[in-house]
Structure formats: structure tokens, C-alpha cells
Amino acid sequence: MPVEVQSGFLDVMRRVSMSRVELGCVRAAVEMQPVIARVDAAQQGMSGSASWLTRFEAGQSLAIPMLQNGDVIGVLAIATAEQFDESSDVWQSMRRMVAAIS
Numbered sequence: 423m424p425v426e427v428q429s430g431f432l433d434v435m436r437r438v439s440m441s442r443v444e445l446g447c448v449r450a451a452v453e454m455q456p457v458i459a460r461v462d463a464a465q466q467g468m469s470g471s472a473s474w475l476t477r478f479e480a481g482q483s484l485a486i487p488m489l490q491n492g493d494v495i496g497v498l499a500i501a502t503a504e505q506f507d508e509s510s511d512v513w514q515s516m517r518r519m520v521a522a523i524s
Contacts, residue, residue: 427477444470447497450485454494456513459483475501482506486516488524495524 435447443449446459446468459471460482471483480501488496498520506512 423478430477431474442470444468445474446471446483446485447499450487450497450499451494454487454489456484456486456517458507459485479503484513484516486520488520490524498523 438445438448440448440452443452446457449468450457457468459468459475461472461475461480475481475483478501481503482505483499483501484506485497485499487494488498498516500512500516502512504512
């Protein structure tokens with residue numbers, strides 16, 4: 423991934439309004455549940471994530487909120503070229519990581 427894409431993402435995500443629900447990580451925090459975003463996500467209201475996925479050359483992302491005492495303390499997110507769903511090893515591994523952190 424080009425350095426300018428990495429640094430651009432970090433700059434944008436350093437501080438994000440919770441109203442930006444077109445971003446998977448924000449929607450996961452607001453809804454307190456996992457969110458999948460895809461490159462074609464504009465039709466699902468995830469246009470912000472879709473534009474970053476294109477820059478990452480990824481096809482899909484998964485964002486899972488980390489909860490502690492009912493509050494969101496962070497979001498774990500991954501973007502990959504592979505497609506996955508709730509039954510996949512990627513999803514299950516991320517759920518276990520979030521459970522261990524939360």
C-alpha cells in the first residue's frame with residue numbers, strides 16, 4: 423500500500439465525528455455491532471468505507487466494536503481482498519481478539 427494512502431487514512435481517522443456513519447468503524451461504534459463494508463457499499467450507505475477500500479485495493483472490511491461495561495472503547499477493523507462472512511475464520515478470529523481486549 424502506498425505510504426500516502428497509509429498516512430492519509432491515519433490523518434482522517436485520528437479524529438472522526440460519530441455522525442460519519444458512512445464509515446464502517448464509526449457505524450460499528452454507533453450501532454455497537456460488527457459492520458461489513460464492501461467496495462460496492464455506496465448502495466448500502468457505506469460510501470466512506472468504499473472509497474478507502476478502493477485506495478487500499480481491498481474488496482471488503484470488517485469493523486467490530488470493543489465494549490467494556492456497555493460502552494464502546496474502540497473498534498478493531500481489517501480490510502482484505504478476500505470476501506468473508508460470520509462463519510469465516512477471519513470473522514471468528516477477530517471476534518475472539520475483541521473479546522480478549524474488551
